[in-house]
Amino acid sequence: MLFIKCPYCGIRSQNEFAYGGDATVKRPELNKEISDKEWDDFVYNRKSPRGKHLEFWHHISGCRQWFKVHRDTATHEIFKTLKPHEEL
Amino acid sequence: MTQEFRLKDEGLIDRSKKISFKFNGKKYFGYEGDTLASALIANGVHLVGRSFKYHRPRGFYGAGVDDPYALVQLIRNNETIPNIKATEQELFEGLEAKSVNCWPNVNFDIGGINNFLRIFLPAGFYYKTFMWPKSFWYRIYEPFIRKAAGFGVVTHEHDKERYEHKYEYCDLLVTGSGPSGLASAYSAAKNGAKVILAEDKPRFGGSLLTSEVTIGNQTGKEWADKIVTELKEMPNVVVKNRAQVFGYYDHNMLVMSERISEHMPKTEKFMPKQKLWYIRAKEVVISSGSIERPIVFGNNDTPGILLSSAAKEYMKVYGVLVGKKPLIFTNNDSAYETAIEFKKNGINPIVLDSRKELNSDLITEAKNLGIDIKFEHVVVNANGYRKVKSADIAKISEDKTNLGKIENIACDCICVSGFWTPTIHLASQSGGKTKFNEDIDAFIPSQSKQNETTVGSANGIFNLNDTLKNSFEAGYELSKKITSKENKLSVPAVVEKKNSKHDKFWCVPLPKGKKYKRFLDFQNDVAVSDIELALREGYRSIEHVKRYTTLGMATDQGKTSNLNGLQLVSNIENKVVPEVGHTTFRPPYTPVSIGAIVGREVGKHSKPTRKSPMHSWHEKNNAVFVDAGLWLRPRYYKKGNETLFDASKREAENVRKNVGVCDVTTLGKIDVKGPDAAEFLNRVYTNAWLKLPVGKARYGVMLREDGIVMDDGTTTRVSENHYHMTTTTAQAANVLSHLEYYLQIVWPELNVNVVSTTEQWAGAAIAGPKSRDLLQKLFPETDCSNDGLPFMGFIETKLFGVYARIFRISFSGELAYEVNVESDNGNFMWEKIIELGEEFKIQPYGTEALSTLRIEMGHVAGSELDGRTTPFDNSLEGLLSKKKDFIGKRSLQKEAFISPDREKIVGVVPLDKKTSIPEGSYIVRDANAKLPNPKLGHVSASCWSVEYNNPFSLAIIKDGKNMIGQKLFALSPLKNKSIPVEIVSSHYVDPKGERVRS
Numbered sequence A: 001m002l003f004i005k006c007p008y009c010g011i012r013s014q015n016e017f018a019y020g021g022d023a024t025v026k027r028p029e030l031n032k033e034i035s036d037k038e039w040d041d042f043v044y045n046r047k048s049p050r051g052k053h054l055e056f057w058h059h060i061s062g063c064r065q066w067f068k069v070h071r072d073t074a075t076h077e078i079f080k081t082l083k084p085h086e087e088l
Numbered sequence B: 001m002t003q004e005f006r007l008k009d010e011g012l013i014d015r016s017k018k019i020s021f022k023f024n025g026k027k028y029f030g031y032e033g034d035t036l037a038s039a040l041i042a043n044g045v046h047l048v049g050r051s052f053k054y055h056r057p058r059g060f061y062g063a064g065v066d067d068p069y070a071l072v073q074l075i076r077n078n079e080t081i082p083n084i085k086a087t088e089q090e091l092f093e094g095l096e097a098k099s100v101n102c103w104p105n106v107n108f109d110i111g112g113i114n115n116f117l118r119i120f121l122p123a124g125f126y127y128k129t130f131m132w133p134k135s136f137w138y139r140i141y142e143p144f145i146r147k148a149a150g151f152g153v154v155t156h157e158h159d160k161e162r163y164e165h166k167y168e169y170c171d172l173l174v175t176g177s178g179p180s181g182l183a184s185a186y187s188a189a190k191n192g193a194k195v196i197l198a199e200d201k202p203r204f205g206g207s208l209l210t211s212e213v214t215i216g217n218q219t220g221k222e223w224a225d226k227i228v229t230e231l232k233e234m235p236n237v238v239v240k241n242r243a244q245v246f247g248y249y250d251h252n253m254l255v256m257s258e259r260i261s262e263h264m265p266k267t268e269k270f271m272p273k274q275k276l277w278y279i280r281a282k283e284v285v286i287s288s289g290s291i292e293r294p295i296v297f298g299n300n301d302t303p304g305i306l307l308s309s310a311a312k313e314y315m316k317v318y319g320v321l322v323g324k325k326p327l328i329f330t331n332n333d334s335a336y337e338t339a340i341e342f343k344k345n346g347i348n349p350i351v352l353d354s355r356k357e358l359n360s361d362l363i364t365e366a367k368n369l370g371i372d373i374k375f376e377h378v379v380v381n382a383n384g385y386r387k388v389k390s391a392d393i394a395k396i397s398e399d400k401t402n403l404g405k406i407e408n409i410a411c412d413c414i415c416v417s418g419f420w421t422p423t424i425h426l427a428s429q430s431g432g433k434t435k436f437n438e439d440i441d442a443f444i445p446s447q448s449k450q451n452e453t454t455v456g457s458a459n460g461i462f463n464l465n466d467t468l469k470n471s472f473e474a475g476y477e478l479s480k481k482i483t484s485k486e487n488k489l490s491v492p493a494v495v496e497k498k499n500s501k502h503d504k505f506w507c508v509p510l511p512k513g514k515k516y517k518r519f520l521d522f523q524n525d526v527a528v529s530d531i532e533l534a535l536r537e538g539y540r541s542i543e544h545v546k547r548y549t550t551l552g553m554a555t556d557q558g559k560t561s562n563l564n565g566l567q568l569v570s571n572i573e574n575k576v577v578p579e580v581g582h583t584t585f586r587p588p589y590t591p592v593s594i595g596a597i598v599g600r601e602v603g604k605h606s607k608p609t610r611k612s613p614m615h616s617w618h619e620k621n622n623a624v625f626v627d628a629g630l631w632l633r634p635r636y637y638k639k640g641n642e643t644l645f646d647a648s649k650r651e652a653e654n655v656r657k658n659v660g661v662c663d664v665t666t667l668g669k670i671d672v673k674g675p676d677a678a679e680f681l682n683r684v685y686t687n688a689w690l691k692l693p694v695g696k697a698r699y700g701v702m703l704r705e706d707g708i709v710m711d712d713g714t715t716t717r718v719s720e721n722h723y724h725m726t727t728t729t730a731q732a733a734n735v736l737s738h739l740e741y742y743l744q745i746v747w748p749e750l751n752v753n754v755v756s757t758t759e760q761w762a763g764a765a766i767a768g769p770k771s772r773d774l775l776q777k778l779f780p781e782t783d784c785s786n787d788g789l790p791f792m793g794f795i796e797t798k799l800f801g802v803y804a805r806i807f808r809i810s811f812s813g814e815l816a817y818e819v820n821v822e823s824d825n826g827n828f829m830w831e832k833i834i835e836l837g838e839e840f841k842i843q844p845y846g847t848e849a850l851s852t853l854r855i856e857m858g859h860v861a862g863s864e865l866d867g868r869t870t871p872f873d874n875s876l877e878g879l880l881s882k883k884k885d886f887i888g889k890r891s892l893q894k895e896a897f898i899s900p901d902r903e904k905i906v907g908v909v910p911l912d913k914k915t916s917i918p919e920g921s922y923i924v925r926d927a928n929a930k931l932p933n934p935k936l937g938h939v940s941a942s943c944w945s946v947e948y949n950n951p952f953s954l955a956i957i958k959d960g961k962n963m964i965g966q967k968l969f970a971l972s973p974l975k976n977k978s979i980p981v982e983i984v985s986s987h988y989v990d991p992k993g994e995r996v997r998s
């Protein structure tokens, strides 16, 4: 079970959190004309790397805040956690 | 019965406390402090069970977790527990145990025939033989294998014992209380660290209980006792015996099972049987020790053959002799300790040492005691079936390939020592790397991945002096990192015997013309010949060899077999062991009972139960409940002998005719507040929300970004910047997370706050042509007319003094209202509705009638919004705004979504107007077409239409719009039904929606 540092609450066990997908994907702006490819990249296409990955987690049984986790998908090492609008 | 093999006064057992117990129906005596194994051996019993594949007689091979054989069925306090290790089970008064894996009994076992058929049961036998013909599997092979194989018997009774879970945090977790564990724990604790010390056995001290050493001016055991006593008194230390740390998980989370009451005749009230500890440790010291390795020879699984360290432990801890004519077979010095112990107890052992004659402290001592030592000698084969009777021994050449003349000598036990294997399971589970150490012919931990340090013999250090030095140091350094204190203890002086080098020898060659079975894995009956065969058949990877032969795959996880297996593979392959590599170590290190894993989350406690404030009213009024997520909802209210069908039909009819009331508390409710709330809803929902006036509700559909419908519901503008959103019961939690995602991550500029209010409100849906009359009675001061409260209107008012919200919304398709009051007033509201509704013939209705009403109206719900359908599929395209963007809109342009033959919702009626169509049925053109019959779609929901008094279903089928009027078939292979049907509009009742607006 991972030990995750919520940027708002501190270190908590994984069972308080829900995984929320790739955090490097940015939703296209509303009302903007975009190609099918751009949209598909946003909706479907993910890299799923073995190694470092920036991802969203949701502190669902805690403060209910979404935040970013920089994690190694192979070793589960967590390098850093950030608020949603902080950059690595 | 006398305990013929019990020594007069040696051991740590309490001879003043005699304990009676039964094994295979026969009564014996032992002492407090015995294990079942030691008590049986004291009584001369060595035959405990039968092996897994060949059903060969099996005895005791170890004295603890290392034992691969001694599994018994335990009867304790009228409960029967399978696969208890006799070497671990402590004796208690009245204990009863039986052998497993034998029928009719352990002395005469029918499966033993497998032993004589063993040339037909080679490696992979099951894979090869029982594959074909396929039809034989269920009828012949499987029942046969089931009967012949397997260990203990599980009971079908409910486990009445209690198991608990505990979460704990510490600076340092120490896994094992041998010299290395005690030293690290002590040194860290003295430096201020919060320490947990876990010992698997009942007694602390590990090897110090049986070794002849001095630490400071005390014996090893005295020193261990002193340290443990001191640790137990320290407030920063938790000391646990009977506690096995069996798993090392991510981020230094370790799991330990503590056996709390299994050593007692029964579990006391309020006491758990086992406790599972989830321990998050800043640092871990792995001091799990080492396990002696077997040397492989012919029939080396015969009862009476065991590890030399176990023989010593039985003498020194339990005061029990494993035999009176012992043969000791070794490739190293440590077995001499066992020989000396025998000699001290008046028994004359014979030592066979594979090495050339040499001298060391121990060998000299043995020689001085007059012990008969035969150097360059090995055991070739053991004779005896249920117990070893003699051994064939021979001189062996220096290169260990040629045997001299075979000689037979009588013996009643053979104590084997093939040197030591560090217990690296936890270190490896942590993700750390291991390396092969040539000096000890075994793997040791090398590079740590997590915060762990392995010390003592688990790290391949077999002398006490270095062990203590390193462990004191490790405890100090690790604690210093955490506590920043520098209270360093001095390491006590050690007196111990020096060992000479062990012999790199692990398997005795077969004499010419002999085909003795030489076992590697005792629990799974894997012999040298099985591995040889697997390699001949082309298996190379050690992981494949393991799975094919089942080497190391038994419940003992290959504690005694893995390394010898690797040696064999590397010998045949002409590789060195590190090239072959070891198989992956996975938790648990020792078996864990399912009860401990489940803990207290059993039955009703497996998940929370959510009940509406009106729950007790429903109970009193014969509601039959159904699970809706975590909620319990009334499915129907049973009158007399009514069936579900009768009751739901009556309830639904009454809604269409008079008025009904349904508990809708479970609907998800979310408060959406803030100046940008309208804009936010406009992005979340597919339809327009900017112009919804205060006091009005609107139906909305929300999509996922991939264009699939996520949820639907009504949202009401309570005030300028305050909306009350409802979601389906099932999606409530997901919708909240979804909204939070967009507010926190995607559009943080929107000034909106969302919070779940599901449990703040109790809800009652009042539906039916007489609902307005009832509402007027409930709210005499409020104008409930069609003008005063029009369709989709909302007012805040008082229900006999209690704050209430009325929404004129309808799920049933009838004139209907939803009344919400604060949860605490829910029951008051409900009783008022029932009381005042009496004159209008009100009846409560449950989820079944609710479904009927919505299905015949063609309202979509969870069975249509199943995570695969688009708004078009559900005929919701009218709700897609063309003027604005919203979540998921871009996806709706996808070719597949706008394809003309895309599936669409329709109604389905059986031609005979009688046969109900099972939900999940396929809609096909031709009922008798060749398989696979092309499927047009599926039936999503079925009901008995109370409006037309015939069955009606909703279905989602290809090109649905153009199918209306067509005669097709509904096929349910599951129920073996083929029903001719007609496709109709999904809006079966009141297609223009006049009733809701009336």
Ligand SMILES: [Zn+2]
Pocket (backbone or CB within 6 Å): A006, A007, A008, A009, A010, A059, A062, A063, A064, A065
């Ligand atoms: Zn938090």
